[in-house]
Amino acid sequence: MPLESLKKLYPAANRSRYAIGQFNVNNLEFVQAAIEAATEAKAPIILAASTSAIKYAGIDYLMAMVRAGAAKAPVPVVLHLDHGATFEDARNCVDAGFTSVMIDGSHLPFDKNIELTARVVEYAHAHGVSVEGELGRLGGIEDEVSVDAKDAHLTDPAQAVEFARKTGVDALAVAVGTSHGAYKFKGEARLDFERISLIKKMTEMPLVLHGASGVPESLTQKIAKYGGRLPGAKGLPDDAYRKAVESGINKINIDTDLRLTFVAEVRQVLAENPQEIDPRKILGPARQAIKEIIKSKITLLGSAGRA
Ligand code: PGH
Ligand code: CA
Ligand code: ZN
Secondary structure: OOOOOHHHHHHHHHHHOOOEEEEEOOOHHHHHHHHHHHHHHOOOEEEEEEHHHHHHHOHHHHHHHHHHHHHHOOOOEEEEEEEEOOHHHHHHHHHHOOOEEEEOOOOOOHHHHHHHHHHHHHHHHHOOOEEEEEEOOOOOOOOOOOHHHHHHHOOOHHHHHHHHHHHOOOEEEEOOOOOOOOEOOOOOOOOOHHHHHHHHHHHOOOEEEOOOOOOOHHHHHHHHHOOOOOOOOEOOOHHHHHHHHHHOEEEEEEOHHHHHHHHHHHHHHHHHOOOOOOHHHHHHHHHHHHHHHHHHHHHHHOOOOOO
């Protein structure tokens, strides 16, 4: 199928309370793994490229690879810009053929975030491309000492309503206690599910959870076994996905878990086969393992069988 606009996939996810997985891709193996996983799980899928991934791979290579994969996939495939920083980032992706873009003005003052996001919405919508905005700053709840401090970085529900109305975004990324990378929580994992429910109730919008990797111990231990070192790495327990989806999340972003999977597999192959020099024998097992972890995430999010 041709690439699908995310806008078309949200209503069913919002109505039937499931989340579509967003998986970050940088190269051929990740693109193939994601599209094969979605095909096998019969799920809609979002492939995402950050501005640094675009810089690394080249926007034309990324477009061509994802289009080639989507063309033969029997499930909807979206190509989405992850964390666009400027209007130009978003416009470049719209012009190249991305079917969804995120504009992340979350670090800006509220009115400037609205202004930037609305400008991207105007351009993207004119081209049939959906837009995700972000409100609040990602970061752990356990670091906060007071309610005031917590309110200062987590998404404010009343502001979310105003933001949605004034920008016309198709989806809203919320800050509810997660953060990017392999070190999300110092102690117990804490997410503000009540805040998600309240924002959902007040906005009735598709909501997005960033920083949603699980960072499973099985992966960090495997990395450690083969010479890597990630002490204190911690992510979301499986149960948090279910609760987040029940509370109103419709899109869940996963990057770190794919990186961990890739590194664990490559390290194992190299450690166990010191004479191996065939890149296909080194990257092939990683591609297979990434496909499997994406399939397991799709099942957790409830989007298996929805395509
Ligand atoms: C993410 C990915 N991308 O936008 O939010 O988060 O680091 O938890 O995979 P992770
Ligand atoms: Ca941000
Ligand atoms: Zn993110």
